[in-house]
Every structure is written in C-alpha cells, then in structure tokens.
C-alpha cells in the first residue's frame with residue numbers, strides 16, 4: 001500500500017482524539033506533483049513479484065470531505081498509474097457522513113476501488129462524547145450505498161473512546177458484521193498531544209484504557225469480525241501513523257506490536273481450551289506438542305514469550321514443545337499429547 005497523506009484543511013469537525021486542525025494549520029496539502037513523486041519513490045522500492053496488490057491509498061483526514069475538484073485532481077494521478085498497470089487499486093478513508101451519490105459517482109469515474117469509513121463506534125453516546133458530529137444511523141446508509149456502487153467497503157473502529165466499554169465494543173463489532181465490510185481496522189485510542197482528549201486526560205476526566213483491557217476488548221472484537229469472514233487489515237497504530245503527533249503520545253495504551261499482543265492472547269485462549277478438554281493423567285508429567293503454522297508461530301509463543309511463560313507456570317507438569325505445522329491456517333492452533341510418555 002502506498003499511503004498518501006491528504007490533510008483535511010478546514011475540517012469543521014471536532015473529534016476529540018484528532019490533532020488534524022493543528023497539523024493542517026501549518027501543513028500544506030500535497031500537490032499532484034508531490035503525489036507522483038511519492039508513488040514513484042514507493043514503486044522504486046517495491047518488488048513487483050513480492051507485492052501482489054499495489055494500492056495507492058489516500059489517508060489523513062477525510063478524503064471525500066475535501067473539495068470535489070481537489071479529490072478529482074488526486075484521483076486522476078492515481079488513475080493514470082492504474083491505467084498503466086503500475087498500481088492495482090485506489091483506496092481512501094473518509095467519514096461516514098461524507099458519502100453521497102455525487103461523491104461516489106466521481107469516485108467511480110476515477111475507477112476507485114476501496115472506501116474505508118472511520119466509524120469508530122456504533123454506540124451513539126460514545127460518538128457524542130467523542131465529538132464525532134454524527135450518530136451511527138449514517139453508517140448503515142453510507143455502508144449500503146458504498147456496497148451498492150460496487151466499491152470494496154472498509155470499517156475502522158476505535159477501542160477505549162470516552163464512554164466505551166467491553167459491551168459497546170462488542171456491539172460495534174456485531175453491527176459491523178451486519179453491514180458486511182470486506183475489511184476492517186481496529187485502533188485502540190491513543191492520546192495525542194494537542195487534542196481535546198489530551199486535555200480531558202490531563203484534567204482526569206478521561207482515563208486511558210490499561211493495555212491489558214485494550215487487548216481484551218480488541219480480542220473480543222477481532223473474534224467477531226474474523227468469524228464473519230472480515231479481513232482485519234490492521235490492529236493498532238503503526239509508529240509511522242503517529243509521525244505527526246509531534247508532542248508525543250500519553251497513557252499506556254499504545255504498543256508498537258499491538259496486533260501481536262491481541263493475536264498472542266487468542267493463541268493462548270485456543271490452546272488453553274484444548275488443554276482443558278484433554279484428558280491428562282492426574283499428577284503425572286506429560287509431553288505435549290503445540291502447533292501453529294509458520295506465520296502464526298510467534299503468536300503461539302507470545303510477545304516476549306509470554307505464552308510460553310504462562311503455560312510453563314500454569315501447567316508445570318506439561319513438557320511442551322512448540323512446533324510448526326503448515327497444514328494449519330493462520331491463527332489456528334492445535335495440541336497433540338505424546339502417548340505413552342507420561343511419567
């Protein structure tokens with residue numbers, strides 16, 4: 001994915017977690033030439049054989065909230081690359097209330113592919129407390145319209161906004177499933193300097209989620225979305241996403257390997273459930289093999305071997321070997337008890 005940051009200059013909204021207004025006050029939007037340069041730079045570093053799908057992605061503020069002429073100018077650049085076969089898809093993120101027929105007709109004319117909606121929550125109270133400026137009803141309408149036009153739909157959700165709870169996170173994931181996007185992103189809330197959320201944090205009005213709780217809520221949402229066949233393309237912010245947060249981030253929620261924290265927890269949960277239903281001889285040492293495919297192996301071990309430590313402490317009589325079995329799917333874990341080896 002080739003990300004192109006398009007700041008939403010003059011964004012009239014006041015989302016409490018966003019520092020865009022401060023950024024855009026001193027940062028110019030890229031010119032078409034800048035976009036060409038960015039794409040060329042990325043293309044020169046991507047190896048075509050290794051990169052199955054190359055997408056140009058307009059991120060930042062709300063792409064469809066900028067004047068339509070500006071959208072067209074950026075899209076025209078991306079379309080040229082797509083028509084030439086040098087990129088495969090055109091992708092963008094926007095707000096659910098910046099979608100209508102005129103906007104979608106224009107995106108169609110430029111052969112755009114994927115529209116991600118920054119939904120954040122389906123709980124109207126969370127949306128209100130977060131200053132989003134719309135309620136959840138618009139998400140159903142926009143999501144449907146995007147799908148009716150034949151675009152690939154993405155939904156982004158945040159975890160830990162003011163007023164949110166495990167129940168509202170689960171509700172948001174379930175409502176997302178009802179809309180049926182192809183892709184989703186899960187972002188634990190990060191407190192960035194120069195935001196209203198930061199002020200609430202400083203005054204004690206907002207308490208960031210402890211990391212463990214953020215992992216727990218995200219894990220439950222992850223399960224609901226993946227069970228429905230939704231491809232979760234990101235979990236947690238990348239450090240490069242925070243490149244514009246010049247004043248830093250606060251609270252303990254941010255973790256550079258947040259996805260691994262969540263997927264490790266899922267691995268632990270799956271392996272624990274299998275151990276609990278296995279019939280071990282009481283009070284004896286038993287050899288057990290844990291399996292994951294090569295891609296999910298590190299999640300089975302856990303971030304900084306946390307799962308290994310957990311199973312060692314919780315099941316001292318088990319002699320566990322961690323093995324690769326590429327017949328398993330991603331995030332599928334299995335155990336096998338070595339028969340005749342109990343002592």
Ligand code: SF4
Nearest residue numbers: 011013015018020061
């Ligand atoms: S998150 Fe988007 S819509 Fe909200 S204030 Fe920031 S730029 Fe505007």
